[in-house]
Amino acid sequence: MDHLPNVSNQRNSQSQTQISHLALDIGGSLIKLVYFCRYDDSCRDDDDELRSQNDSLYSKSDNGQPVLDGRIHFAKFETSKISDCLEFLSSLKLCLGGFHDCSAPLSDKIFIKATGGGAYKFADLFKEKLGFSLDKEDEMECLVAGANFLLKFTKKLLHTWMVDEDGKFERVSGTSLGGGTFWGLGRLLTKCRNFDELLELSHHGNNRVIDMLVGDIYGGTDYAKIGLSSTTIASSFGKAISDNKELEEYEPEDISRSLLRMISNNIGQISYLNALRFGLKRIFFAGFFIRGHAYTMDTISVAVNFWSKGEAKAMFLRHEGFLGALGAFMSYEKQCLDGLTVNTTQQKFPISLSSAGDKIYCSLSSNSDENGSIEHSVHGT
Amino acid sequence: MDHLPNVSNQRNSQSQTQISHLALDIGGSLIKLVYFCRYDDSCRDDDDELRSQNDSLYSKSDNGQPVLDGRIHFAKFETSKISDCLEFLSSLKLCLGGFHDCSAPLSDKIFIKATGGGAYKFADLFKEKLGFSLDKEDEMECLVAGANFLLKFTKKLLHTWMVDEDGKFERVSGTSLGGGTFWGLGRLLTKCRNFDELLELSHHGNNRVIDMLVGDIYGGTDYAKIGLSSTTIASSFGKAISDNKELEEYEPEDISRSLLRMISNNIGQISYLNALRFGLKRIFFAGFFIRGHAYTMDTISVAVNFWSKGEAKAMFLRHEGFLGALGAFMSYEKQCLDGLTVNTTQQKFPISLSSAGDKIYCSLSSNSDENGSIEHSVHGT
Numbered sequence: 001m002d003h004l005p006n007v008s009n010q011r012n013s014q015s016q017t018q019i020s021h022l023a024l025d026i027g028g029s030l031i032k033l034v035y036f037c038r039y040d041d042s043c044r045d046d047d048d049e050l051r052s053q054n055d056s057l058y059s060k061s062d063n064g065q066p067v068l069d070g071r072i073h074f075a076k077f078e079t080s081k082i083s084d085c086l087e088f089l090s091s092l093k094l095c096l097g098g099f100h101d102c103s104a105p106l107s108d109k110i111f112i113k114a115t116g117g118g119a120y121k122f123a124d125l126f127k128e129k130l131g132f133s134l135d136k137e138d139e140m141e142c143l144v145a146g147a148n149f150l151l152k153f154t155k156k157l158l159h160t161w162m163v164d165e166d167g168k169f170e171r172v173s174g175t176s177l178g179g180g181t182f183w184g185l186g187r188l189l190t191k192c193r194n195f196d197e198l199l200e201l202s203h204h205g206n207n208r209v210i211d212m213l214v215g216d217i218y219g220g221t222d223y224a225k226i227g228l229s230s231t232t233i234a235s236s237f238g239k240a241i242s243d244n245k246e247l248e249e250y251e252p253e254d255i256s257r258s259l260l261r262m263i264s265n266n267i268g269q270i271s272y273l274n275a276l277r278f279g280l281k282r283i284f285f286a287g288f289f290i291r292g293h294a295y296t297m298d299t300i301s302v303a304v305n306f307w308s309k310g311e312a313k314a315m316f317l318r319h320e321g322f323l324g325a326l327g328a329f330m331s332y333e334k335q336c337l338d339g340l341t342v343n344t345t346q347q348k349f350p351i352s353l354s355s356a357g358d359k360i361y362c363s364l365s366s367n368s369d370e371n372g373s374i375e376h377s378v379h380g381t
Numbered sequence: 382m383d384h385l386p387n388v389s390n391q392r393n394s395q396s397q398t399q400i401s402h403l404a405l406d407i408g409g410s411l412i413k414l415v416y417f418c419r420y421d422d423s424c425r426d427d428d429d430e431l432r433s434q435n436d437s438l439y440s441k442s443d444n445g446q447p448v449l450d451g452r453i454h455f456a457k458f459e460t461s462k463i464s465d466c467l468e469f470l471s472s473l474k475l476c477l478g479g480f481h482d483c484s485a486p487l488s489d490k491i492f493i494k495a496t497g498g499g500a501y502k503f504a505d506l507f508k509e510k511l512g513f514s515l516d517k518e519d520e521m522e523c524l525v526a527g528a529n530f531l532l533k534f535t536k537k538l539l540h541t542w543m544v545d546e547d548g549k550f551e552r553v554s555g556t557s558l559g560g561g562t563f564w565g566l567g568r569l570l571t572k573c574r575n576f577d578e579l580l581e582l583s584h585h586g587n588n589r590v591i592d593m594l595v596g597d598i599y600g601g602t603d604y605a606k607i608g609l610s611s612t613t614i615a616s617s618f619g620k621a622i623s624d625n626k627e628l629e630e631y632e633p634e635d636i637s638r639s640l641l642r643m644i645s646n647n648i649g650q651i652s653y654l655n656a657l658r659f660g661l662k663r664i665f666f667a668g669f670f671i672r673g674h675a676y677t678m679d680t681i682s683v684a685v686n687f688w689s690k691g692e693a694k695a696m697f698l699r700h701e702g703f704l705g706a707l708g709a710f711m712s713y714e715k716q717c718l719d720g721l722t723v724n725t726t727q728q729k730f731p732i733s734l735s736s737a738g739d740k741i742y743c744s745l746s747s748n749s750d751e752n753g754s755i756e757h758s759v760h761g762t
Contacts, residue, residue, distance in 0.1 A: 028616055
């Protein structure tokens with residue numbers, strides 16, 4: 001697995017660097033931040049290895065226009081801990097607009113691009129605590145813009161898909177069973193206090209302890225006539241009916257594993273059924289439920305493969321949890337805010353495409369930390 | 382709502398009546414029994430009201446062939462309590478074949494029609510405890526045969542659907558999130574020890590306590606642009622993430638309600654997406670998860686209506702939990718066992734068709750007890 005040459009620690013190294021663009025996606029569970037950090041001296045100190053590998057990062061212009069080289073950073077906070085997010089933002093050295101002198105005071109009216117329901121819900125809080133006005137962007141439009149942004153990087157590797165460069169989209173379906181359900185039910189059933197801890201538990205669990213399999217019903221044999229093997233899950237959590245065991249008698253690992261399979265299978269199935277309506281063979285999965293977690297991706301992939309009889313493929317992009325925030329970030333471009341456009345064609349970081357049987361994982365990088373950064377340039381117009 | 386004129390108590394009134402045909406559907410959670418009970422003297426004692434209303438029930442022939450009038454009975458047991466089922470069966474006065482002398486001993490080789498995985502898993506147990514050999518019928522074929530059997534009764538009322546009288550079918554999809562999940566998760570989360578108790582709890586609960594609604598994310602407003610009202614569930618159990626409440630601090634009623642909506646919504650959505658593939662506008666729901674429960678049917682109906690934008694309808698049949706067992710029962714007909722055929726055209730019980738807005742409930746009767754009986758005749762050939 002490839003790794004980013006440099007993943008900065010958001011709370012330390014960026015706290016004193018210059019942030020020229022910031023966008024937020026404030027969802028029900030998580031707040032996702034995308035921000036552009038100029039390479040200044042403090043940034044370069046952290047990037048010795050990268051700088052030596054990529055001297056061209058510091059070229060200052062390529063078409064006679066001023067260029068700010070730097071990184072796009074990704075960070076997340078739990079929405080329930082929004083005060084942590086506010087504290088983090090207030091610690092950043094925000095020089096919004098990029099070319100301004102950072103020692104000058106911020107103007108009276110700072111607009112920050114924001115999307116997700118929380119852009120409405122918490123608008124007053126941001127104004128009160130940080131003096132920001134949230135410039136609200138449509139959630140679905142941001143999601144599509146963010147997906148297109150990430151897809152551009154992988155286009156050369158995957159020639160067959162269709163990217164609608166106009167950003168035309170239609171919301172065709174959805175489900176209430178996602179990461180929030182995994183985390184919410186998991187928290188109640190296992191007393192885990194952290195999404196990642198719950199995911200980690202699932203690594204070590206066995207869903208057969210609680211799920212009722214076809215083999216459990218058929219006495220160990222399969223139901224081959226309709227293509228169900230003995231290990232197919234007939235009923236998620238179905239064994240809890242007859243086990244006569246209390247909640248405390250189950251291992252949290254097994255519960256987490258069953259939950260993850262239940263929700264991943266369901267997401268894969270609903271996605272495939274919707275893809276079928278539009279003749280799509282490749283399905284891209286995004287959102288913080290996945291967060292680069294191999295077993296989650298594997299379960300979704302297996303579900304898509306199972307229901308499509310191998311006709312459709314599940315695809316995953318690195319940083320897929322940040323699509324909305326990335327889209328909000330890209331919306332600065334549309335408005336040429338402060339005379340800047342973002343050049344998204346520069347590509348100076350590792351791209352990996354891994355294929356495992358019926359599954360293709362396409363990632364911008366495969367670092368296990370969902371927070372992270374990618375190199376980027378912002379050009380003046 | 383109409384009620385059956387007579388619903389016998391299976392454990393008392395039938396225990397000494399003559400059972401001529403018996404079929405079992407042994408699933409992972411429940412064992413469903415369908416059996417035909419002759420009208421003999423003991424049966425008539427229980428059916429005074431019915432007899433006076435329907436004298437024709439006791440006519441002995443309609444085409445010169447011998448006729449047994451009686452009732453088809455429905456009963457269920459939890460699979461985990463299979464010993465109760467065995468005890469009940471051993472208490473029945475089984476005169477299999479119908480026209481035999483019930484005082485004569487049962488023949489050495491008794492075949493009982495059975496379907497579901499348990500027909501394989503528990504075959505040895507039935508042989509050992511009751512001396513029955515289980516004559517295994519395919520689960521999907523029985524489901525279809527049972528559905529067709531029930532549909533024939535309502536055909537006159539609903540002219541527009543297509544019933545494939547040849548019993549041709551294809552299994553196109555499925556889900557592991559059904560009644561077993563509702564019950565299994567509900568048992569772990571609420572300590573309820575009974576499916577019906579858990580359903581009853583859901584009547585009194587409020588899912589908004591635990592589910593994260595669109596309005597919770599958007600600060601009380603909706604996301605009208607893509608058709609999501611503020612009360613749409615964005616994330617089932619999503620509020621449990623941020624509530625900082627322990628499991629014990631939630632009311633079991635609210636948990637049950639959220640679970641029911643999560644699973645019913647999901648069933649409705651997956652069913653609709655599959656119906657779309659085949660251009661079907663009416664979707665029949667069956668299985669013991671529903672068991673005539675109004676709120677479950679309502680949630681499934683709302684989900685089908687929501688996702689289909691009013692194009693598709695959810696349909697429910699009375700006794701829908703017994704489709705497999707009914708199908709196994711009907712398979713006696715195919716083999717003309719003991720020279721009998723079952724005449725399914727006789728119709729001497731109330732049929733009700735209720736419509737509530739976008740929803741149509743079609744039921745053979747609407748008694749709240751899933752166990753019950755319908756009048757029927759068995760004709761000799």
